Amino acid sequence: MSIKYIWRHLLCLMKMFILIFVILLYYNDRIKQNKTLPLKLSCLNVNKTKYESEISIFKLRLNQRLFHLGQRFSHININKLLHIQSSSTKTFTYFCSKFCGGWGDRLRGITSAYILAVLLQRRFVIDMQYPCNLTNFLLPNLIDWKPIYRIHQQKNSLKLDIMYSKYADKVISHMATDNLTQIWLNYDNIFFTTNNDLISIVLKNPFFKLIKSQINIQSNESTQQELFPFLFEFLFKPTSIIINKIDELFLKSSLYFNQSIICMHIRIGQSLTLRNDKKLPFRQAIVHDMLEFIDKNLTDSYSSIFVTSDSYQIQQDIYKHYGNNRLLSVSGPIIHIDRLNTKMESNETLYHGFVKVISDFYFLGECDTLLRPRSGFSEWAGRRRLKEYSNLYIYCRGIHRVTSSKWRRPYNLC
Numbered sequence: 001m002s003i004k005y006i007w008r009h010l011l012c013l014m015k016m017f018i019l020i021f022v023i024l025l026y027y028n029d030r031i032k033q034n035k036t037l038p039l040k041l042s043c044l045n046v047n048k049t050k051y052e053s054e055i056s057i058f059k060l061r062l063n064q065r066l067f068h069l070g071q072r073f074s075h076i077n078i079n080k081l082l083h084i085q086s087s088s089t090k091t092f093t094y095f096c097s098k099f100c101g102g103w104g105d106r107l108r109g110i111t112s113a114y115i116l117a118v119l120l121q122r123r124f125v126i127d128m129q130y131p132c133n134l135t136n137f138l139l140p141n142l143i144d145w146k147p148i149y150r151i152h153q154q155k156n157s158l159k160l161d162i163m164y165s166k167y168a169d170k171v172i173s174h175m176a177t178d179n180l181t182q183i184w185l186n187y188d189n190i191f192f193t194t195n196n197d198l199i200s201i202v203l204k205n206p207f208f209k210l211i212k213s214q215i216n217i218q219s220n221e222s223t224q225q226e227l228f229p230f231l232f233e234f235l236f237k238p239t240s241i242i243i244n245k246i247d248e249l250f251l252k253s254s255l256y257f258n259q260s261i262i263c264m265h266i267r268i269g270q271s272l273t274l275r276n277d278k279k280l281p282f283r284q285a286i287v288h289d290m291l292e293f294i295d296k297n298l299t300d301s302y303s304s305i306f307v308t309s310d311s312y313q314i315q316q317d318i319y320k321h322y323g324n325n326r327l328l329s330v331s332g333p334i335i336h337i338d339r340l341n342t343k344m345e346s347n348e349t350l351y352h353g354f355v356k357v358i359s360d361f362y363f364l365g366e367c368d369t370l371l372r373p374r375s376g377f378s379e380w381a382g383r384r385r386l387k388e389y390s391n392l393y394i395y396c397r398g399i400h401r402v403t404s405s406k407w408r409r410p411y412n413l414c
Ligand SMILES: *[C@@H]1O[C@H](CO)[C@@H](O)[C@H](O)[C@H]1NC(C)=O
Pocket: 042, 043, 046, 047
């Protein structure tokens, strides 16, 4: 399959979606003309929800994003990436069976592992079953990274967990300067666990120069920050349970507060909701500061407000502040996918909690305005926004506007 073919196909799909979208807008307007609210609701609740889940606004936006990324990264040799994945018999697996960090950490690990797999010209696999199977929430998009068989036993394997080990520094120094292909030549399958950003390190390794130029990764984009939006969409697409969650939010925001979406990620660390979580300093005033900022500086009173937080109490307080109609949030239990007590939580809670984590992650990529603390989770989510630096605010002992990649936070700890 040529890249031209893929993009032409996508373009065609997009045109179709746009047509449907226009019809939908028209339909939407007709309903809105009906003045009596209760009738409006009963109409929409029953039959419109069904109608819209078939024509998913979220899927439409995912396609627009793919199209946009296809242009921005049009120089990347996708055929080469597809070829490596389909032709190699050796594998390189991102492996997570316990304690591999929260979703932000895991994304750092997964994207690093993928670039390593490509440079080593091995088939990339994601094996993440902790605390439940990743494939419940995310599916392969352009390459199939699902494990084919349980490989541990038969073949010559190497397990490398550099998250908590003493040899991490040594492995990382190999990655920077040595011929890893040679070092790992005798291993058919490599299982790799990390939450590090290794992308800029391995892309500078002189032994990978040739393959890097074949894939055509430019030197000014050889960082995790630059490549993330491409890598995430290249690897993943959401399952229908996630798509439906997000479409519910789009539907609600189109009903009442339709101008734009302001998003808040509020992470305070160890709270009554997440007792096993780590403590985070300088977050006591985050809720107060964010609300004050939204109410005073962002005066668009027709904006919906989306919130995701690590505390039920905060979520409740914010609902009280903005009211049910204006506030958007993904329903479900609040969990930290790594720092949890698997003996205490039921499998159902873990499952629904994970659904919420992935849905929150996707929705943060759809915001017109994003307020976030220092956090891997919302950093990666924010990098998915089509205009990454448009209306972006970071909380670091106060609210700061971020306008480009050159921004540095005013305090190290915050
Ligand atoms: C909604 O759909 C059901 C069956 O699909 C139909 O019986 C019902 O009358 C519809 N309601 C409205 C308000 O159109």
